[in-house]
Amino acid sequence: MQLSDKSDAFGVSLTAAALRWVKSTHASAVLILSRDGFMNWAVPSDRALKNGAFFRTKGAPREIPAASVTAASGSERIGQTLAATVWFPSADLNATVKELTVVCDNYGSTLTLLCLSPNEKVWAPWSTEA
Template sequence: MKLSPAKEANRISQILDVFHLTHGEDRYPVDVAKLALDCADLFQFTDPITEVEAADIKGFEGGLFKTGLDRWTMLYNNTLSSPGRIRFTQAHELGHYILHRALRASFECTSDDMLEWSEQEKGIEGEADKFASYLLMPLHDFRTQVTDTITLDMLGHCAERYGVSLTAATLQWLSYTEEKAILILSRDGFMDWAWSSDPAHKSGAFFATRRKTVAIPEKSLAANAAIRHERLGATIAATTWFPHADAATPLREMKLSTEQYDSTLSLLILPRSAEVWAPRELSRRG
């Protein structure tokens, strides 16, 4: 039977909720390494993870390997940029253990396997990412943290609470929000990737970065080198990013520049009533 990443992560979260309520310890961030070592006892599995070890291997993010007949070893790259990235990698590998260990004896993952939570397009890697996001940032708690106008500061608070990156926290918000919002990572004037909430995608607000090279609009905050950060958001014309939007439609653009990776993280939020489809697409949909 195919297991649901969200349901399996939520099952563990419920156990952690009860444990921390009983013992009075900090609930977040999740100690994934300890959880991985305890997981078999929790669920009476006969093939436990017995080792969680660091490994400095170029191009390697993390992995899960069967050692012997009934034991597993989890590896993670200890040179990753932040504790949050390491935690997400560990949770991703734990997802492989919970969901996929009957399928194969080894899982070796790269950075391309992380932070792109499409189960349909990415198969087991997308499922492991989805498991990790729900384990580290359970929606029942996440929703209580996001109660006002979305800003990068608010999402940064979530990232700190759950011990994950700002990107991971924002993607989790995008996974359930009713806002028409788009997260974009760009370098040298071009998008590395872009991720839209479901309402944004349905309104035409998305960028097909897998199929073609997409440039950052010249008049956007993202392209303005004089503005390093805009955490609260500046209101600009939606046509700056989406040429087919109504000329009167506004858009709130947020921006965070990172010197370490020479990249820019942008969050765009459109009004809930906005539609930005090109005319030919509207006629097809009609």
């Protein structure tokens, strides 16, 4: 069953269903809402947060990576696998992420779901500079 089926079954929006799934899943996933090429907000699952897969969206605008499916401005509901470094520059070069996108024309926004391997760490290197 897909998230769109769940949203229909419970009479909620796709965004609400996706948020509920991300907050309750054991998978490593990040849900992002963007407009005009910039992130409005991003919500990681608990596992993604522990693995360093999250985005700070408060403060300075956070741009959507140019090599991402989301930047191509089309819906990709089945998902496309790409290098995790597209979204997480510090990820292992062999790591991948599955990116699913839904363009919400009514609201002028794009909903993106990133799914990583459960144990894939994407933390940026620790800086020892003072």
